[in-house]
Amino acid sequence: MKLYDLTLSGNCYKVRLLAALIGLPLELVPVDFLAGDHKRAPVIELNPLGQLPALEDGAVVLRDSQAILVYLARKHGGEAWLPTEPEPLARVMQWLSTAANEVQHGPADARLVDKFGLPLDKPSTLRTSDFILPLLDRHLATRDWLELGRPTIADIAVFPYVALAPEGGVSLDGYAHINRWIARIKALPGYVAMPGTE
Ligand SMILES: N[C@@H](CCC(=O)N[C@@H](CS)C(=O)NCC(=O)O)C(=O)O
CATH class of the missing domain: 1.20.1050.10 (Glutathione S-transferase Yfyf (Class Pi); Chain A, domain 2)
Known part of the structure; x- marks a missing residue:
């Protein structure tokens, strides 16, 4: 599972933090923000908004830190981090x-x-x-x-x-x-x- 990541981004950090708390390995792909790489391929193809984070899990591609938290919590966190009731x-x-x-x-x-x-x-x-x-x-x-x-x-x-x-x-x-x-x-x-x- 690849996280297109920026160390100083709190939005990317949300994803890194949840993954660490549930023991989920992430492959971090650092994106050179200052060089504008978030507005170029491959990031712009994963997230048309040209923003980080973006997550690639096989064929599943997601943008937005909140949405990614939902995905990881439901896929790997059982009922603990995001219940279904x-x-x-x-x-x-x-x-x-x-x-x-x-x-x-x-x-x-x-x-x-x-x-x-x-x-x-x-x-x-x-x-x-x-x-x-x-x-x-x-x-x-x-x-x-x-x-x-x-x-x-x-x-x-x-x-x-x-x-x-x-x-x-x-x-x-x-x-x-x-x-x-x-x-x-x-x-x-x-x-x-x-x-x-x-
Ligand atoms: N709602 C998005 C916001 C993402 C966002 O704004 N990311 C920043 C880095 S923290 C970014 O990529 N900004 C570049 C831009 O908006 O052009 C999320 O929660 O992931």
Whole structure:
């Protein structure tokens, strides 16, 4: 199974992290982002959006980190990481949507501005961060994991760009429940880090 990968990408890291936690070997194919290789073959043929990550599992080709988490969790994680019953499934999925929306447009985009110089609207990324991080902290005040009382792909999807928030000038000081949740994720057997989450 090949993951077209970028070390500094939190979206790629979601996939590497889940694979490590479930003991699934991945063949990492590093893509030279600065050279624009994500906009050229073979990546553009796997993902017409020209984005990473992309996954190739035999004839199955997938784009989008959330979709790849769903695929790996259902194919290799049994019921543990993504259950099939309607309510718990939906509970996990709502956080995948939050990861792709508020977390992406808040702390993740703030990091794209500060760390990589992308010309995004920094005040907007800070406003979105100020909306989602307090909400997440309140949610975690009464539970150890985002849903179902155990780690699921909800945690894996939301974790990277929350943990990387300081790289976008978004402080996690004062978010005690988020910080304890980050520590719990880092203590999971098989956990792997990425630059910026150590
Ligand atoms: N929704 C996608 C977003 C993927 C994404 O934006 N990847 C970045 C790297 S972290 C990328 O390839 N950006 C290049 C571009 O958008 O042109 C996911 O979750 O995988």
